[in-house]
Amino acid sequence: MKRVELMNVSKTYDKKTEVISNINVMIEPGEFFVLVGPSGCGKSTMLRMIAGLEEITGGILRIGEKEANHLPPSKRDISMVFQNYALYPHLSVMENIVFGLHVKKIPKLERKTRCKDVAAMLGLSEYLNRKPRELSGGQRQRVALARAIVNEAPICLMDEPLSNLDAKLRAHMRSEIRQIQRRLGITMIYVTHDQVEAMTMGDRIMILHDGKIQQVGKPIDIYNHPANPFVATFIGSPPMNIAEGVMKRLQSEILVGDECEIKIPVEDSRLLQTEQVLVGIRPEHIKVASKETSHENRMVVEAINVEILGNETIFSFKIGSHEWMAKWNGQWHLHIGDQIPIQMDYESLCLFDRKTNERIKSATDIENNILDKEVFL
Amino acid sequence: MSFPRKVVFYFLLLFSAFLLFFPVLYAFMISFMTGGEIMQGKFFPQTFTLDNYFRVFERLPLMKYLMNSFVVSTGVMMGQLIVCSMAAYVFVFIPFKGRDLVFFLFISTMMIPWEATMIPNFFTIQKLDWTNTYQGLTVPFFALAFGTFLLRQHFKTIPKELFEASQIAGLSRFAFFWRVILPVSKTSLVTLGAYGFLTTWNMYLWPLLVTNNDQVRTVQIGLKQLQSQEVATEWGVVMAGVIVVIIPTLLLLFIGQKQLQKGLTQGALK
Numbered sequence: 001m002k003r004v005e006l007m008n009v010s011k012t013y014d015k016k017t018e019v020i021s022n023i024n025v026m027i028e029p030g031e032f033f034v035l036v037g038p039s040g041c042g043k044s045t046m047l048r049m050i051a052g053l054e055e056i057t058g059g060i061l062r063i064g065e066k067e068a069n070h071l072p073p074s075k076r077d078i079s080m081v082f083q084n085y086a087l088y089p090h091l092s093v094m095e096n097i098v099f100g101l102h103v104k105k106i107p108k109l110e111r112k113t114r115c116k117d118v119a120a121m122l123g124l125s126e127y128l129n130r131k132p133r134e135l136s137g138g139q140r141q142r143v144a145l146a147r148a149i150v151n152e153a154p155i156c157l158m159d160e161p162l163s164n165l166d167a168k169l170r171a172h173m174r175s176e177i178r179q180i181q182r183r184l185g186i187t188m189i190y191v192t193h194d195q196v197e198a199m200t201m202g203d204r205i206m207i208l209h210d211g212k213i214q215q216v217g218k219p220i221d222i223y224n225h226p227a228n229p230f231v232a233t234f235i236g237s238p239p240m241n242i243a244e245g246v247m248k249r250l251q252s253e254i255l256v257g258d259e260c261e262i263k264i265p266v267e268d269s270r271l272l273q274t275e276q277v278l279v280g281i282r283p284e285h286i287k288v289a290s291k292e293t294s295h296e297n298r299m300v301v302e303a304i305n306v307e308i309l310g311n312e313t314i315f316s317f318k319i320g321s322h323e324w325m326a327k328w329n330g331q332w333h334l335h336i337g338d339q340i341p342i343q344m345d346y347e348s349l350c351l352f353d354r355k356t357n358e359r360i361k362s363a364t365d366i367e368n369n370i371l372d373k374e375v376f377l
Numbered sequence: 378m379s380f381p382r383k384v385v386f387y388f389l390l391l392f393s394a395f396l397l398f399f400p401v402l403y404a405f406m407i408s409f410m411t412g413g414e415i416m417q418g419k420f421f422p423q424t425f426t427l428d429n430y431f432r433v434f435e436r437l438p439l440m441k442y443l444m445n446s447f448v449v450s451t452g453v454m455m456g457q458l459i460v461c462s463m464a465a466y467v468f469v470f471i472p473f474k475g476r477d478l479v480f481f482l483f484i485s486t487m488m489i490p491w492e493a494t495m496i497p498n499f500f501t502i503q504k505l506d507w508t509n510t511y512q513g514l515t516v517p518f519f520a521l522a523f524g525t526f527l528l529r530q531h532f533k534t535i536p537k538e539l540f541e542a543s544q545i546a547g548l549s550r551f552a553f554f555w556r557v558i559l560p561v562s563k564t565s566l567v568t569l570g571a572y573g574f575l576t577t578w579n580m581y582l583w584p585l586l587v588t589n590n591d592q593v594r595t596v597q598i599g600l601k602q603l604q605s606q607e608v609a610t611e612w613g614v615v616m617a618g619v620i621v622v623i624i625p626t627l628l629l630l631f632i633g634q635k636q637l638q639k640g641l642t643q644g645a646l647k
Contacts, residue, residue, distance in 0.1 A: 053541050074547030086538035090560040100546035151546075 001029035001185055002064040002077060002154045004050060009059035011045055011211075020046055020211040023059070029154075032181050032188045034202035038234070039193055042211040044159055047191045051080055051157050063155065074103075079153040083160045085144040087132040094119075094128040097146045104151065118146045121180070138169045149180065155187045162197065174201055195235050199223070207231050225362040229352050232280050238314060241286075241324040244354065245279035247272055253296075254279060254351075257320020263296045264346050272360065278352040283314065285348035285363065286326035289341035297343045306334045315340070401623070408616040415612050429617035433603065436614065438591055439621065442599040446578055447625075449595055452515040453577040454570050461524035461569060462562075466554050468525070469532040470540055480529075487522045492582070499586055513587045514595070518577065524569045531565040532558060571633045575626060596622045 004027040011020040020042040027033045035043040048054040050061065052073035061068050063076055079100075087096050094115055101111045119125045122142045132140055141161065148156055161177070162170045178201050181188045192198055198205045199219045207214040207222070207230075215227040219235075226232035226240070233239040245256045252269040253261045256279050289298045301317035313332040316325045317340070326342065334340065351360040378386070395402075407415055408429050410422040433439055468480050498517050507513035535558065543553045559566065581597045588594045600622060603615045 051541075051545060053544065073541075073545045078545065080542065080545050082538040082542065084536060084538055086536060086542040088539065088557055088561075090557075090563075099543075103547045103552070 001187055003027060003029045003062075004155060004187065004189065005060075005062040006050075007060040007062070009046075009049065009056060009061060011042070011049060011054065012057050015057075018058075018211060020049075023213060025206060025213070025216060027187060027189060029187055030185045032178065032190065032201060032203045034198040034205040035189065035191045035208060036195060036198035036202075036205055036234075037193065037208035037214075041208045043191045043193075043208050046208070047157055047159055047189060050076075050189060051078055052076055076155075077153050078155045078157055079148040079151055080157040081144045081148045081159065081161045083163060085132075085140050085161075085164075087140060087143055087147075089132055092129050092131055093124060093135070093143050096132065096143055097150050099147065100151045114150055114152075115146075118150045122146050137165055138173070141165060141173060145177070145180070149184060149186070153186070155189070156181075158188065158190045160192055161190075162192070163194070170197075177201070195237065199235065207234060209234075225359070226280075226350065227359055228357045229278050229280065230357075232350060232352075236282060238283050238325045238327065240280045240282050240350065241319070241322070242278055242280045243319050243322045243324070245277045245351075247275040247277060249275070254349075257322065260299055260319055260344075261296070262344060262346055262349065268346075268361075272351075274353050274355065274360075276354040277360065278354050278357075280350035280352065281324075281344055281348055282350075282363065283325045283327035285344070286324070287343050287345075288328065289343040293341075293343045297345060298341060299343070300339050300341050303334050303336055303338045303340055306336060308332070308334075404616045404619050407613055408620050410613050412611060412613060429611075429613040430621070432611075433614050433618045433621070437599050437603060437618070439596070439599060439618065441591065442594060442596040443621070445593050446595040446597070446622075448511060449514045449584075449593070450574045450577040452511060453518045454573040456515060456519035457521050457524050457573040458566060458570055460519045461521055461528050462559065462566065463554070464520070464525045465528035465532050466558060468529050469535075470553075470558075471550065483522055484526055487526070495582070495586070502587055508587050509590060509592050511593055514584060514593060515577075517583070518573075521573070524573065527569055528562065528565055531562045535561055567633060571629055574629060578626060 006023045006025050006027075009020065009023040010018050012018045023046065035046060037043045045054055049056050050063075052068070052071060056069050063071075063078075068076055088099065091099065097115045097118060098111045101114065106114075115128075116125070119128055122145060124139070124142055124146060127135060127139060127143075132143065135143065141164070144161065148158075158177075162173050165173060174197060177190075190197075190201060202219055204217060205219055205222060206216045209230050214234075215222055215231045222231060223235055226235065229242055233242060243257050245254045247254055247269065249269055249272075251261075252266050253263050254277065255261055262279075301319075303315045303317055304323070305316045307314045308331055310331065311329070313328050313330065313334065314325055315328075315332075315334050316323050318324070348363045350362050352358065353360055403420070406420060406422060409425045409427070410419065411426065411428070414422055464483070468476065468483075502508060502513045502517070505513075507516075539557060539561075540553060543557060548556070579597065580595070581601075584595045585598055585601075588598065596618075600615065600618050603618055604610050
């Protein structure tokens with residue numbers, strides 16, 4: 001198990017514009033590290049740089065204790081799973097799995113036992129003599145996975161390995177990959193554009209946008225304390241609602257989209273440096289207004305779209321020019337055009353500076369989540 | 378398709394097939410005729426005699442010629458496969474500065490008719506003292522722009538990830554070529570091989586230039602010899618020779634037809 005360290009790593013193709021810049025991160029041994037971002041953000045390029053398939057144009061990459069900038073891919077102690085699996089079409093499943101072992105001069109007998117073990121672990125034992133084209137998508141995916149773990153490399157890289165599978169299989173493979181990683185204790189670097197995969201699989205995740213790190217941290221920390229509006233809207237489904245707001249220091253309230261006023265504590269209004277802010281709130285933090293709701297926090301909105309999902313109900317409404325969404329537990333038989341009383345509390349708001357995009361305040365009241373140990377009391 | 382339409386289509390197909398095949402068919406018939414029958418312009422021989430076939434083997438060292446042709450064609454085929462597949466591999470998988478330029482230069486040689494390069498080639502062979510040798514007959518055809526192009530097109534359809542996966546596994550470039558690329562592009566290799574074999578088998582001008590005795594002479598020249606040996610050509614004998622010579626060609630076509638079609642269209646569509 002080895003660590004991977006990136007120091008000031010950057011990448012440019014034409015020596016002018018950097019597609020990846022200033023990446024500093026330490027990936028700990030045995031960690032499941034997820035790189036996530038929208039397409040074109042440079043996450044695959046970064047992975048390929050770690051793999052040695054793409055040249056590093058600036059900075060230092062360390063694998064283990066060694067500098068690895070100029071090591072060929074085969075000397076980096078890695079294995080890799082590709083998005084399209086990259087199985088050799090002319091070889092059987094077994095030959096595909098042991099393909100790399102042959103090169104590493106591992107004796108024939110050991111190759112066979114290792115192949116058998118891995119195949120058993122992934123439920124491929126029956127298919128060892130088939131060709132890749134005779135397998136289903138999920139089975140091919142497993143073969144690719146088997147090939148990656150059979151050579152017992154301490155680091156495994158995965159480039160969107162689940163994006164070609166259907167939703168159900170994807171959810172299944174997610175937990176399977178996670179379990180295998182835990183069992184073998186390998187360091188995993190996993191690229192995906194799917195924030196659900198990132199949230200559910202990663203020990204830590206890194207969010208990339210335009211080749212720059214937006215935030216690195218534990219999934220739940222990122223969810224609760226997004227560093228900037230991009231992260232806030234990228235992580236979470238439906239995304240965090242965002243709108244421009246103006247601080248009114250005198251009345252100690254924030255005006256969101258010209259109509260909605262939210263009271264803020266006086267001491268907080270003094271701390272705020274800027275008046276131009278971005279206001280964000282998670283859809284699940286917008287609640288139905290009850291009789292106890294104070295008049296200032298209550299507002300009435302018109303539903304413009306309603307999705308009833310069985311266990312939860314999502315409806316959207318307009319705030320200024322933005323369309324916001326609210327998520328309520330259970331089934332609410334709402335109709336388009338209904339006037340719905342809602343409440344938004346200052347505690348569940350996220351505030352960002354509109355100029356610097358930095359977070360001023362994150363949601364402090366994360367209601368129904370009982371934090372850490374309290375749950376056992 | 379309705380029945381009358383089917384009849385019309387099949388009639389047209391039969392007719393055009395007959396039209397195309399007529400010369401071969403006629404040659405086949407003549408090869409069984411006696412001299413007199415040919416002069417009368419008959420289409421079907423009275424009796425099927427194999428005299429002409431015996432005579433052609435007596436008159437010429439036909440077996441030797443066939444053997445020579447076989448050796449030369451196989452040699453060219455192998456040479457082309459090796460050279461073209463390696464060149465195509467470089468053009469697809471090994472990046473270097475000016476690769477595209479080199480490739481276009483390579484491809485542009487397709488526009489130069491082969492006959493134009495014949496004289497310089499002949500001098501080269503002569504200076505190397507390779508006249509009347511197998512290498513003189515084969516080596517000039519090893520580098521084939523068309524073949525390189527065909528294989529390059531096929532190699533380009535192979536996912537880059539296979540190359541990257543093998544890099545991570547630690548395969549050398551040649552090992553990847555040998556263990557992955559060649560087995561994966563079997564169809565294209567068969568296509569090119571058949572094409573190379575047939576072209577060389579049917580070649581006439583070059584063997585005529587670089588051979589001047591029976592040592593390595595190929596069958597096509599043998600056929601010509603049959604024709605001009607006497608004042609009055611015995612067409613029955615010549616046609617018997619022709620039939621013997623085209624048998625390998627036909628066999629190859631029938632066996633390889635499916636592969637050939639697949640390979641050629643594959644390259645064309647991508």
